[in-house]
Amino acid sequence: MFFALTEDQQEFGKAVRDYLAERFDLAAVREVVEGGVADGNPASLWAAAGEQGWLAVTVGEEHDGLGLGLVEAQVIARALGAGVAPGPWRGTVLAAEAIRLAGSDEQRRAWLPKLAAGEAVGAVSHRGDVAGGLPAVEYGAEADVVVGPSDPDLAGLSLLTGATATPVGSYDGTTRLASLSGGTAEALPGATVELQKQLTDRATVLVAADLVGIAREALTRTVAYDRDREQFGVPVGSFQAIKHALADLHVGVTMAEHASLYAAHAADSAAAGVLDPAEADLAVSVAKAKASEVALQATAAMIQYHGGIGYTWEHEAHFFYKRAKRLAGQYGDVAVHRERIATLTV
Amino acid sequence: MDLTFTAAEEEFRSELRSWLSANIPQEWTRPGFWESLDDDESFRLRRDWERDKADAGFAGIQWPTEYGGRGGTPGMKAIYDEEMVRAHAPRTVNPLGLTFLAPTVMAIGTDAQKKEIIGPLLRNEVVWCQGFSEPGAGSDLAALSTKGVRDGDDFVVNGQKVWTTNAVHGDKIFTMVRTEAGSEKHRGISMLLIDMDQPGVTARPLRQMSGASEFGEVFFDDARVAAADCLGEIGDGWRTAMLLLSFERGASGISQYTEFRRQYDEIAAVARTLGRDTDPVVRDDLARVLTELECLKLHSMHVLTQVEQGRDLGFEASMTKLQWSEAFQDLWEVYDRILGEHATLDTLPDGTDLRPLHGQAMWSRSVTIWGGSSQVQRNITAERVLGLPR
Ligand SMILES: Cc1cc2nc3c(=O)[nH]c(=O)nc-3n(C[C@H](O)[C@H](O)[C@H](O)COP(=O)(O)OP(=O)(O)OC[C@H]3O[C@@H](n4cnc5c(N)ncnc54)[C@H](O)[C@@H]3O)c2cc1C
Numbered sequence: 015m016f017f018a019l020t021e022d023q024q025e026f027g028k029a030v031r032d033y034l035a036e037r038f039d040l041a042a043v044r045e046v047v048e049g050g051v052a053d054g055n056p057a058s059l060w061a062a063a064g065e066q067g068w069l070a071v072t073v074g075e076e077h078d079g080l081g082l083g084l085v086e087a088q089v090i091a092r093a094l095g096a097g098v099a100p101g102p103w104r105g106t107v108l109a110a111e112a113i114r115l116a117g118s119d120e121q122r123r124a125w126l127p128k129l130a131a132g133e134a135v136g137a138v139s140h141r142g143d144v145a146g147g148l149p150a151v152e153y154g155a156e157a158d159v160v161v162g163p164s165d166p167d168l169a170g171l172s173l174l175t176g177a178t179a180t181p182v183g184s185y186d187g188t189t190r191l192a193s194l195s196g197g198t199a200e201a202l203p204g205a206t207v208e209l210q211k212q213l214t215d216r217a218t219v220l221v222a223a224d225l226v227g228i229a230r231e232a233l234t235r236t237v238a239y240d241r242d243r244e245q246f247g248v249p250v251g252s253f254q255a256i257k258h259a260l261a262d263l264h265v266g267v268t269m270a271e272h273a274s275l276y277a278a279h280a281a282d283s284a285a286a287g288v289l290d291p292a293e294a295d296l297a298v299s300v301a302k303a304k305a306s307e308v309a310l311q312a313t314a315a316m317i318q319y320h321g322g323i324g325y326t327w328e329h330e331a332h333f334f335y336k337r338a339k340r341l342a343g344q345y346g347d348v349a350v351h352r353e354r355i356a357t358l359t360v
Numbered sequence: 361m362d363l364t365f366t367a368a369e370e371e372f373r374s375e376l377r378s379w380l381s382a383n384i385p386q387e388w389t390r391p392g393f394w395e396s397l398d399d400d401e402s403f404r405l406r407r408d409w410e411r412d413k414a415d416a417g418f419a420g421i422q423w424p425t426e427y428g429g430r431g432g433t434p435g436m437k438a439i440y441d442e443e444m445v446r447a448h449a450p451r452t453v454n455p456l457g458l459t460f461l462a463p464t465v466m467a468i469g470t471d472a473q474k475k476e477i478i479g480p481l482l483r484n485e486v487v488w489c490q491g492f493s494e495p496g497a498g499s500d501l502a503a504l505s506t507k508g509v510r511d512g513d514d515f516v517v518n519g520q521k522v523w524t525t526n527a528v529h530g531d532k533i534f535t536m537v538r539t540e541a542g543s544e545k546h547r548g549i550s551m552l553l554i555d556m557d558q559p560g561v562t563a564r565p566l567r568q569m570s571g572a573s574e575f576g577e578v579f580f581d582d583a584r585v586a587a588a589d590c591l592g593e594i595g596d597g598w599r600t601a602m603l604l605l606s607f608e609r610g611a612s613g614i615s616q617y618t619e620f621r622r623q624y625d626e627i628a629a630v631a632r633t634l635g636r637d638t639d640p641v642v643r644d645d646l647a648r649v650l651t652e653l654e655c656l657k658l659h660s661m662h663v664l665t666q667v668e669q670g671r672d673l674g675f676e677a678s679m680t681k682l683q684w685s686e687a688f689q690d691l692w693e694v695y696d697r698i699l700g701e702h703a704t705l706d707t708l709p710d711g712t713d714l715r716p717l718h719g720q721a722m723w724s725r726s727v728t729i730w731g732g733s734s735q736v737q738r739n740i741t742a743e744r745v746l747g748l749p750r
Contacts, residue, residue, distance in 0.1 A: 015435055015668060016362040017661035085361060237746050252749040257742035264741055265679050269655035276658050279361045300654045303647070352647035353640075359650050360628045360637050 019275070023089055030093035033062055038099065040330045046100045047187030047333060053156050054190035055101045055135070063103055064132025068094075073110050077126035084216060088223040088278040092271075095227025095341075098333045100188045102135050102153035104224070108217050109136025112161040112171055115213065116204035121173065125159060134158040139194075140214050140345070144172045147195040154192035155179035162194075163210075164201055171205035171213075174198070186340040188333055212285055215298045218345040219277045222301040225309035225341050226274045229267045232309075232316040232334045236260065240319055256319055263315055266308040270301070277301035296358050303351035306342035313338040363661065369435045373443060379416055380447035383409075389448040392716040399565075399573050403529050406450040407484055414483045420462075427466065427478045434667045438660070441615035445622070456525060457481050457488030461534055461591075464604040468592050477553075489556070491521040491535035491578060492601070498523075499736050501536065502545045502598070506580060508537040508552060513587055515539060515552060517560070517580040523730075527563040527576025530556050534604075535580075536597055549597035551604075553589040560584060570722035608677055608731065613660030616684045620653050620691060623720060627695045630717070633708055636698050645694045652687035659683055675744040678737040685727040685734065692724035 019027070038059050046054055063069050071087050073079020080086075087107060094103055110129040113121055128134035137157035139148040148154065148162045160177065164170035177197030184191050237260060240251035250256060277297040284294035313335040317324040324331045342348065365373070387393060394402055413419060422437045423429020430436070443449075452458060458481060465477045480486045497503040506519025517537055524533070533554050540548030556563060560583030565573035592600030628646060631637040663680060666673055695717065696703050706715055728734040742748045 015365060015438075015661060015664050017658065017665045018361075237748065241748060249749045251742075254739070257746075257748050258735070258738040260746060260748065261738040261741035262682075264746055265682050268679060269652070269659060269683065272658035272662055273651075273655055275361075279363075296654070300651050303651050304655060349644060352644050352651070355647035355650055356643035359624070360631065360643060360646055 017272075017276075019085075019089065023086055026086055027089040027093050029066060030068060030090055031096065033066065034093065034097035034099060037062070038097065040098070040333070043098050043100065043188060043333055044330070049187075051100075055153065055156055059099065059101055060132055063101065064130075068103060069106050069110075069132050070130035072107060073114060073126050073130040077114075077122060077130060079110075079126065079130045083282045084219060084278040085275065085282065088219060088274055091220045091223035092227035092230075092274065095224030095337075096231040098188050098228065098231075098330075098337050100190075102137060102156055104217075104220050105137035105152050105157060106132070106135055108138040108213070108220065109157075109159060109161045111216055112138065112202060112205070112213050113173070116171060116202040116206075116209050117173075118203050121200075121202065125173075129159075136161070138162070138213075138217060140210075140217065142166070144174045144197070144199040147193060148174070148177075149193050150182045150184075150191045151194055153190050154194045155181060155190065160194060160197075161202070164199070164205075169205065169207040169210060171202045171210060172199040173202060175200075184340060186336040188337050189340070212281070214345065215281050215294065218298050218302050219274065219281055221341050221344050222270075222277060222298075222305040223274045225305040225338060226267070226270045228334050228338050228341075229263075229270060229305070229309040229312040232312040232331075232338075233260065233263050233267055235330075236312075236316045236319050243321075250319075259315060260319070263308070263312050266304075267312060270305045270308045273297070273301040273304045292358060296355065299346075299351040299354045299358075302346060303348050303355065306348045306351075309338040310342050365435050365439065366433075369433060369439055372432065372436050373439045376418055376440060376443050377447070379413075379418060380443060380449060383412065383416075384447055384449060388450065392713055394450065395716055395719055400529075403453055403526075407453045407487070409450060410453060410484045419482045423462065423466070423478075423482075427462075427474070428482050434664055438612045438614050438664050441612045442618050445615050445618040452484075453526070453529070454481065454484050454487050456490040456534075457484075457486070460490065460604045460607055461488050463607045464591060464600065467603060468600065470588075472588070473553075473591065486531045487526060487529055489524050489526050489530035489533040489578070491524060491533040491554070493523050494520060495522050499733060501601070502549075504536055504538060504549070506535065506537050507541070508539040508550065508585075509541070510539070510587065511584075514584045515550075515587055517552065517554065517583040517585060519580050521578040521580075523566070523575050524563070524578050525575045527578050528565050528573070530563065532556055533561075533578060534591060536601060539597075540595055543595075546598040548595055549601075550594045551591045551597040551600040552585045553591055554580070554583060554585045558583060568722075569725065570719055572719075606677075608681075613656050613663065613680055613684055616688070617653060617657040617660060620656070620684075620688055623717075624650060624653060624691060626717060627691065627698065630695070630708070630712070630714075631698045633710060633712060634698065634700075634702070636700075642694075642698055645697065649687060649691045649694055652683070652690065656683050656687055675740055678732070678740040678745070681731060682734060682737050682741070688727055689724045692721040695721055 067080050068090050070079040071082050075081040106129050113125050129136050135157045137151050137153050137160045139151045139162040142148040143163045143166045160174040161171055164172045174197045177194040179192040179194055182191040243250050280294040280297035283289035284291045316331045323329050420429030421432045421440045425431040462481050465473050494504050508515035508517045533556055535552050535554050537550055537552050539550040560581050562579040563576050565576040567573050636642045
């Protein structure tokens with residue numbers, strides 16, 4: 015029995031966290047949130063993502079990737095969430111996953127090495143369709159290639175290039191969104207209904223992992239603040255009302271961490287044919303429901319247990335809170351995933 | 361990631377499975393069977409069965425062979441816990457002796473204690489009680505006032521313990537006793553191993569809200585215990601108690617998961633019977649609980665991994681307790697909401713007997729109190745894990 019990250023996997027996460035701590039801290043995030051980076055994708059961070067293999071993680075070695083799995087991708091997603099890091103990492107990785115799993119050899123050769131190196135930006139949408147338009151795509155305007163449904167009613171995915179982007183406003187300033195229309199579409203030949211579902215589940219896992227990272231970091235920062243902040247002559251963290259709330263959050267966040275790790279493993283195992291797909295469905299929905307719930311709680315607690323300063327623009331709590339809100343609703347909110355869980359178990 | 365057990369562990373599973381399937385009467389698996397017996401009858405049946413199980417080699421799974429244990433791996437213990445629930449095996453009559461006392465004796469007992477205590481525990485020849493809580497000392501265990509006064513080679517003990525599990529069936533009780541007159545708090549306490557079958561000890565059952573009498577009160581009136589029957593040093597009982605309680609840490613959440621998951625399915629069946637399985641609020645409630653139960657399963661795999669790697673989980677045990685006890689209580693609150701107007705009634709309109717389920721719903725109120733209440737676990741998590749100031 016080994017339910018944990020290996021040392022290599024832990025190192026991967028640590029490398030991302032260390033990079034963000036040293037080279038892309040919350041001051042850098044603030045610059046992006048406040049509009050200081052035109053395309054919302056800071057060049058230095060994007061270059062690092064390419065150089066350090068964060069983008070190449072699931073791309074096969076034959077296409078200059080690392081050939082790793084969703085477990086490793088989930089580690090990176092968590093670290094990026096903890097750093098509320100901007101940039102089209104997730105969209106690029108997921109576009110590459112769609113091409114890897116459903117693309118033709120030619121499409122793979124054309125796109126995978128570039129996406130893995132960060133020479134091309136990818137994006138994905140599981141809503142809308144390439145003919146009628148794709149709504150609110152993460153970094154849709156910056157993407158060189160977008161994977162979206164071919165048709166609203168039929169199975170199938172297409173690669174979209176050269177679309178016209180219309181920015182979509184959002185109060186989560188860590189991520190850019192745009193709706194897309196027009197452009198040139200080219201079908202991904204292997205995109206069966208089953209595969210489309212698999213790809214959506216993979217996206218769901220990476221969003222859940224981002225939320226888990228957000229939640230852990232929000233809690234850690236709140237604990238640190240409440241250990242120092244004094245009122246009534248004592249640290250506010252000595253008040254039991256705060257202690258109990260933070261203890262419950264610690265339990266919840268830890269459970270979400272377990273759930274996100276397992277969901278990644280289960281999705282890969284089901285894809286490899288060694289796990290019942292229904293079990294993977296359950297694992298993915300458990301992870302997303304739990305991660306969404308706990309990230310909303312932890313980021314709200316971050317504001318509450320910082321007091322007035324937590325409500326200011328100057329403080330970073332709102333980066334976490336707003337990103338958690340947006341992602342909690344992506345790829346199915348708590349209610350949607352609980353309904354899927356009920357369908358599987360009631 | 362590797363979520364499989366070794367071949368030897370799986371081999372152990374199939375041996376255990378076949379023994380269990382041959383040795384658990386069909387009747388015992390019927391819902392409500394155990395509830396239909398009186399406490400003494402249930403206790404006797406379970407005690408005998410457990411002796412047979414020990415004779416077949418399925419006791420002390422992880423205990424070293426020198427103590428008559430099986431010398432198994434943590435994985436085998438997890439498998440054992442899981443299979444026992446799967447097979448509807450009866451609950452052990454000696455939880456406190458097996459979980460807490462035995463490993464403590466192995467760690468710090470004298471040679472004589474090891475010899476006298478561990479063997480009989482394996483076969484449940486001696487049923488042990490835990491004498492910690494007193495009317496004035498529950499969460500604040502160090503406030504205990506049961507006194508022991510030295511008299512030659514003995515201590516003479518006076519005082520009262522309460523909510524003692526198995527009080528009336530117990531043969532012996534490991535008891536926290538203040539043996540230094542005038543000592544305060546954690547100091548001057550000894551853990552004495554007192555024979556309950558003597559004139560100075562009276563045990564009385566206490567009826568629980570469920571109607572059962574699994575616990576009781578124990579009175580010491582000039583009870584005698586040899587000073588040699590002290591576990592750990594005399595006056596150092598606090599340290600012994602902390603060591604003893606730490607053995608809950610390895611406890612495997614997998615048996616809880618297996619049991620609660622089955623109960624979840626039973627509750628879902630009740631929802632279907634009442635036509636409430638399509639109610640979106642009920643579905644959301646059930647799915648929330650299921651999410652927590654699945655997290656409990658993953659957490660138990662995490663704990664098992666840590667144990668196998670020889671890591672000390674430290675105060676993480678508080679998290680395990682919070683996760684399982686709170687999820688379990690939530691499950692039964694959902695059950696009550698599903699019942700609606702049928703809540704508390706013995707049967708459903710279609711004749712389904714709800715009493716066994718009601719029993720669990722009652723029990724769910726206790727799990728956030730015993731073994732360190734949820735409030736106490738939150739204090740520990742906040743102070744010892746998160747490092748918030750006292
Ligand atoms: C089914 C069952 C079996 C038991 N079996 C045994 C047994 O075998 N042996 C044994 O010794 N004991 C046993 N107990 C007793 C159990 O250990 C105590 O009930 C428990 O420790 C709580 O103590 P108390 O009942 O005195 O409650 P109290 O400590 O008086 O607590 C009352 C309330 O105050 C809260 N509280 C207490 N301290 C704090 C704090 N510092 N911060 C915040 N809140 C606090 C508690 O959480 C609780 O909600 C059993 C209890 C039950 C219910």
